[in-house]
Amino acid sequence: QQQVKQSPQSLIVQKGGISIINCAYENTAFDYFPWYQQFPGKGPALLIAIRPDVSEKKEGRFTISFNKSAKQFSLHIMDSQPGDSATYFCAASRETSYDKVIFGPGTSLSVIP
């Protein structure tokens, strides 16, 4: 019930391509879905987040797509660049509840020139 599944574990994309990372959750009470980006040697940093009242949120080249009925959400990185090479974590939580955030296991993205 509390797990967040994430795939793929690793991803190699050519520069200019689209990177897609998928996550699935089980707890229908979750209502806040952030993505974190982590560069080597650094801590994770909040990248973009979505709430289930919308099906898509876009910030620059980064888009979250949300499918409430399927309990799935995904991160799309358009026009992927070598500087996007990082580990990406999806997460889920109940925004107005005293429950902890559940993180996915992470996806290592490499964008090659």
Next chain:
Amino acid sequence: NAGVTQTPKFQVLKTGQSMTLQCAQDMNHNSMYWYRQDPGMGLRLIYYSASEGTTDKGEVPNGYNVSRLNKREFSLRLESAAPSQTSVYFCASSPTWGGGSGYTFGSGTRLTVV
């Protein structure tokens, strides 16, 4: 504009030694967290402090203790280090408990226990 500051950045301990990892935030956040990150395991919550004066166990608390010294500072102590505690440790904070406003993470402490 420091955010979350962790010290030290690197540490090597011998089995059985003790040490304290320090964490401080300057964003006036109420909640603070300690995570460990291991290859293939993602981020696992060790302990958290929902507000000043309270601490609670997370997923993997065994072998650790914490102290919420004040609103700014949250330390993690290893009383008798074991090789299984070799990991990268991250401190994080959020305005309120539950993460609805997102977490701010420190840059981590890389700990090796030999």
